[in-house]
Amino acid sequence: MLKIQGLHKKYGNYHALDGLDMELKDGALFGFVGPNGAGKTTTIKIMTGLLKPDQGTVELDGKDMLGNTMDLRRRIGYVPDHFGLYDNLKVSEYMEFFAACYHLEGFEARKRARSLLEQVGLGDRMDAFVDGLSRGMQQRLCLARALIHDPELLIMDEPTAGLDPRTHLEFRQMVWELHEQGKTILLSSHNLAELSELCTDIGIIDAGKMVLSGSMDEIMERIYTSKQIIISVHDEMEKALAFLKESPMVRTISICEKDIMVGFTGDEHRESELLKQMIEAGIPVRGFMREPGSLESIFMQITDHNEEKVVLSYEDESGL
Numbered sequence: 001m002l003k004i005q006g007l008h009k010k011y012g013n014y015h016a017l018d019g020l021d022m023e024l025k026d027g028a029l030f031g032f033v034g035p036n037g038a039g040k041t042t043t044i045k046i047m048t049g050l051l052k053p054d055q056g057t058v059e060l061d062g063k064d065m066l067g068n069t070m071d072l073r074r075r076i077g078y079v080p081d082h083f084g085l086y087d088n089l090k091v092s093e094y095m096e097f098f099a100a101c102y103h104l105e106g107f108e109a110r111k112r113a114r115s116l117l118e119q120v121g122l123g124d125r126m127d128a129f130v131d132g133l134s135r136g137m138q139q140r141l142c143l144a145r146a147l148i149h150d151p152e153l154l155i156m157d158e159p160t161a162g163l164d165p166r167t168h169l170e171f172r173q174m175v176w177e178l179h180e181q182g183k184t185i186l187l188s189s190h191n192l193a194e195l196s197e198l199c200t201d202i203g204i205i206d207a208g209k210m211v212l213s214g215s216m217d218e219i220m221e222r223i224y225t226s227k228q229i230i231i232s233v234h235d236e237m238e239k240a241l242a243f244l245k246e247s248p249m250v251r252t253i254s255i256c257e258k259d260i261m262v263g264f265t266g267d268e269h270r271e272s273e274l275l276k277q278m279i280e281a282g283i284p285v286r287g288f289m290r291e292p293g294s295l296e297s298i299f300m301q302i303t304d305h306n307e308e309k310v311v312l313s314y315e316d317e318s319g320l
């Protein structure tokens with residue numbers, strides 16, 4: 001649906017986006033994750049036509065959008081990180097104001113506003129003033145506003161920042177329902193754990209570049225296979241090493257104290273095959289396990305610039 005290629009954006013001498021590529025598939029619930037200052041908001045502002053990049057393309061269904069921001073805005077609903085609400089309006093007036101921006105007026109506008117407000121749980125707040133709403137309610141109002149023109153793609157920048165746990169949970173439920181109803185959704189956050197439970201796809205941005213992206217299943221598989229297998233054998237170390245060198249799925253072998261660390265490209269099934277073959281070859285295996293690791297630990301490694309980037313080196317080698 002949305003394809004971004006080679007985005008560059010500088011603020012003065014600071015390179016906020018440095019050749020960012022990104023693809024958002026039709027129907028995806030995409031988690032756009034990165035540490036503070038990684039370039040999420042800058043990317044989102046370019047996607048929504050609010051900021052011009054120095055270089056790069058943004059296409060929606062194969063059509064260039066940078067020169068066609070009116071079309072872009074018709075097809076996208078945007079919830080910014082700062083709500084920018086008009087405090088002195090009533091909730092219903094606020095919704096009707098935005099409906100009018102999309103040429104929706106009168107009965108149709110009121111009907112659509114009421115239906116959206118009910119959907120986000122603000123049906124009983126039509127006559128309340130916007131500035132009297134709690135932060136969670138203002139967030140939901142912003143969401144209703146972003147849906148007023150029934151956009152195909154909904155983009156939300158850090159939507160859960162500052163929400164208490166209960167409101168947070170309700171918000172996630174709402175996002176999930178919108179996704180079930182067929183909306184393509186992009187949510188940004190610096191909290192990977194939060195998005196990994198909700199999203200179908202994840203893109204991790206760091207220092208203005210997309211460093212890892214794909215469906216949750218693909219990413220979990222990559223993470224799993226990027227972890228080494230730790231094998232310990234009773235004596236017979238040489239025999240074990242000779243065997244492993246011949247195994248086609250073994251990518252790297254190193255020795256750490258008495259353990260053999262094996263970079264292995266196979267899945268869980270292949271992993272148990274390897275163990276079986278080692279035992280059948282008469283190697284006295286005492287221990288055999290994958291290194292523990294999680295999406296969160298990989299995120300920390302990717303975004304900690306002092307550490308080796310495990311997933312990236314794996315990606316480079318495997319060509320995935």
Ligand SMILES: Nc1ncnc2c1ncn2[C@@H]1O[C@H](COP(=O)(O)OP(=O)(O)OP(=O)(O)O)[C@@H](O)[C@H]1O
Pocket residue numbers: 011014016034035036037038039040041042043190
């Ligand atoms: N208008 C601006 N002028 C100068 N620098 C800017 C401007 N907007 C953003 N930046 C800088 O560009 C970098 C990327 O900012 P951006 O807001 O896109 O990151 P982000 O990933 O959304 O961060 P956060 O999670 O903190 O909101 C940051 O270092 C930020 O300080």
